[in-house]
Every structure is written in C-alpha cells, then in structure tokens.
Amino acid sequence: MEPHEQRAFFEQQGYLIVPDLLNSREVAECQREIQRLHQLAADLEASQDPLSNHFQREPFSKDQTRNGLPVLRKIENTRALSPCFAQLAAHPHLVAIVQSLLGDDLLLFRSTLMLKPAFHGSAHALHQDSAYWPMEPPALVTVSIALDDATPDNGCIKIIPGSHHWGLQEWGHIAQQQGAPLTNREDIDSSRQIDVPLAAGSAVLFHSLMVHGSGPNQTDRSRNTALYAYFSPHVRYVPRAKDPQSKTFPVIAGLNGAAEHVLVAS
Ligand SMILES: O=C(O)CCC(=O)C(=O)O
Numbered sequence: 001m002e003p004h005e006q007r008a009f010f011e012q013q014g015y016l017i018v019p020d021l022l023n024s025r026e027v028a029e030c031q032r033e034i035q036r037l038h039q040l041a042a043d044l045e046a047s048q049d050p051l052s053n054h055f056q057r058e059p060f061s062k063d064q065t066r067n068g069l070p071v072l073r074k075i076e077n078t079r080a081l082s083p084c085f086a087q088l089a090a091h092p093h094l095v096a097i098v099q100s101l102l103g104d105d106l107l108l109f110r111s112t113l114m115l116k117p118a119f120h121g122s123a124h125a126l127h128q129d130s131a132y133w134p135m136e137p138p139a140l141v142t143v144s145i146a147l148d149d150a151t152p153d154n155g156c157i158k159i160i161p162g163s164h165h166w167g168l169q170e171w172g173h174i175a176q177q178q179g180a181p182l183t184n185r186e187d188i189d190s191s192r193q194i195d196v197p198l199a200a201g202s203a204v205l206f207h208s209l210m211v212h213g214s215g216p217n218q219t220d221r222s223r224n225t226a227l228y229a230y231f232s233p234h235v236r237y238v239p240r241a242k243d244p245q246s247k248t249f250p251v252i253a254g255l256n257g258a259a260e261h262v263l264v265a266s
Contacts, residue, residue, distance in 0.1 A: 003100040010101055014164035015196075015206040021093060021145060022201040030147045033084040034113065034224055038069040040081070045070065054081060058120045072115050073122060078226070079111035079250060086111075089228050094143060095253050097205065101141055102232045105254035107261055109133065109140055110229040114214075116155045121217025123155070126183040126193070127171040128163075129229065130208040136238045138168055140208040140231040146198035147224040155217040157196045157204060157225075158182065163211035174213075182213045237263035 001009065010016045022030070037055075044052035056074040064071050078085035088094075089111055098106060115121070130138030150156035171185075182190070188211070196204050206212060208229065217223050230252060237247050246264045255261055 003097075006097065007100055010205065010207070013161045014210040015159055015161065015204055016097075016101075017196070017198070018094075018097060018143075018203045018205065019199070020201055021091070021203040024201065026088075027147055027201045029084060030088065030226065031224070033082055034115070034147070037075055037078075037082060037113070038072060041072060041075075042069050051081070058117060058122055064120075066117070071117050071120050073117075074115060075113040077111060078113050079108065085113070085226060088145070088226055089250075090252050094145075094203070094228075098141055098143065098230045099253060101205070102230060103254075105233050106230045106252040107233060107235075107249040107255070108228060108252050109135065109231050109249065110142075110227065112227040114144075114225045114227055116214070116217040116223035116225075118154075118220045118222050119218060121155050121223060123177060123180070123182060123216045124214045125171070125174045125180075126158075126160075126185075126188065126211050126213040127174050128169060128209050128211055130168055131171050133208065133229075134237060134239050134243055135208075135231060135235050137235060138208050139235060140229050141205055142208060142227060142229045143203050143205045144198075145203040145226040145228075146200050147226060148222050149200050150196075150198045150223045150225070152195045152197065152215065153217075154219045154221050154223040155215045156198065156223065157212055157214050158193050159196055159204075159206060160188075160192050160211040161194060163192075164207035164209035166209070166211070168209065179216070182215065233261065236266045239265050 041055040058073040
C-alpha cells in the first residue's frame with residue numbers, strides 16, 4: 001500500500017498491518033534480549049531493587065520459575081531498561097509509517113513488552129487503551145510487533161475493526177482469566193471481533209480507541225510482542241488525581257531534535 005492508502009485504511013478501519021517490519025536477524029536479536037531481561041528481572045527481584053516494579057509476573061504462575069527464571073507477563077518502560085528495545089522504538093521503517101499517520105513530530109507514550117509464555121500466557125480482556133491513559137484527545141497510535149509467530153492458539157491480538165469510531169467507553173478492570181470470555185459487556189457483538197495473526201517480525205498498528213484484547217496461551221509456543229505507543233505533540237497531558245502535574249516524554253522524531261519533551265498538566 002502507498003502511504004496515502006495506508007492512512008486512509010487506518011482512518012477508516014482503525015488499524016494497519018505491516019508485514020515484515022523486522023528481518024529475521026532483528027527478530028532473533030529481540031528474542032535474545034528478552035532472555036536477558038528475564039535474567040535481569042531475577043537479579044533485580046533478588047536484590048529488591050525498585051526497578052523490579054517494571055516487571056510483572058504471570059498472575060497464574062506467580063511463584064513458579066522456568067529454567068530458574070520468573071514467568072513474566074509484561075515488562076514496562078523497556079526503552080529505559082534495554083538499548084535493543086530503545087532502538088526498536090525509533091526503527092526507521094516504523095517511524096516513517098507512524099509519521100504518515102500522525103505527522104513529523106513523534107513522542108513516545110509507552111514502551112512495553114507483552115509476553116505470553118508457553119502454557120502460562122494469560123488473556124487480556126477487550127478494552128480501549130485511551131480509557132486508561134491521561135492523554136487528550138484520545139488519538140495515540142500503538143504498534144504491536146510480533147517477536148514470535150502469533151496465532152489464535154497462542155493468543156494473538158484480537159480487534160474489532162472500525163471500533164475506534166465508537167467514542168471513549170468504560171471497560172473497568174482488564175480481566176486476565178485464562179478461560180473466561182474476553183468481555184462481560186453484553187452490548188459487544190463478539191462476532192465482529194477478528195484475530196490478527198502475525199508472523200514474527202510483522203506488526204499491527206492500531207488507534208488508541210480501537211477495541212482490542214487477546215486470548216490466553218496454552219500452547220508450547222511463546223507469543224512475545226513489543227508494544228510502543230506514539231503521539232503527536234497536539235495531544236495534551238491531562239493527569240488524574242494520582243498522577244504528577246508534569247511528565248517528560250522521549251522524542252522519537254522531530255521537535256527540533258530535542259531528546260525529551262515536557263508536558264505540563266492542561
Ligand atoms: O498484546 C496483547 O496481548 C494485548 C495488549 C494490550 O491490549 C495492551 O497492552 O493494551
């Protein structure tokens with residue numbers, strides 16, 4: 001697709017698939033880095049380092065280890081923990097596509113690894129990201145990069161195309177149960193939900209109002225994903241009661257070459 005076609009598709013459907021964003025060498029490097037981050041999690045936990053807060057264990061395997069390492073569900077702020085995942089946030093091919101959707105100036109809201117370990121991966125109930133993020137207008141773009149082959153069996157992402165046009169809604173706590181339905185909202189027609197299988201190295205971009213989630217992983221294959229959320233500086237920081245009054249965001253592109261940009265509550 002040409003950039004203008006990508007943009008038109010994204011505006012209409014709320015998502016965009018990018019096949020082969022990463023080559024196999026880049027994927028292998030990310031997979032090795034995920035192993036290193038598991039070792040880091042174990043070391044930080046052992047020394048009770050506050051940085052261990054960035055690592056979340058799988059809720060159903062909290063006390064278990066695999067090959068002596070914790071069974072992790074999520075790692076937050078990977079950009080600060082890992083040169084590999086900091087670099088991936090600014091991958092030139094990825095940045096060019098996000099710029100075609102959001103404009104030249106790009107800030108980074110989130111850098112996360114969503115891990116769905118073999119046999120243990122928990123589900124992620126349907127929700128809109130903007131329902132949980134203190135940013136207005138709700139117009140951020142998330143990219144979810146598959147670092148393993150992601151299929152319906154190992155819990156690939158599920159979306160409801162076009163649902164970014166529904167407006168901001170309430171989703172409550174995002175349930176993680178393995179066997180439960182992905183939503184208890186009776187007004188959601190689950191037949192409109194589609195699986196987004198991705199080969200390792202491919203990615204899906206989606207709007208922060210897009211309704212999405214993912215099923216559990218009970219297979220013997222992990223489903224690990226790098227997530228980044230980008231926004232344009234016209235999006236404001238609107239903190240809730242518990243949030244700080246200003247926040248510093250990494251600049252990924254533009255903003256006159258600055259490394260960071262501070263947003264004050266507005
Ligand atoms: O990748 C997944 O399994 C879902 C992640 C997700 O929905 C989120 O972090 O908002």
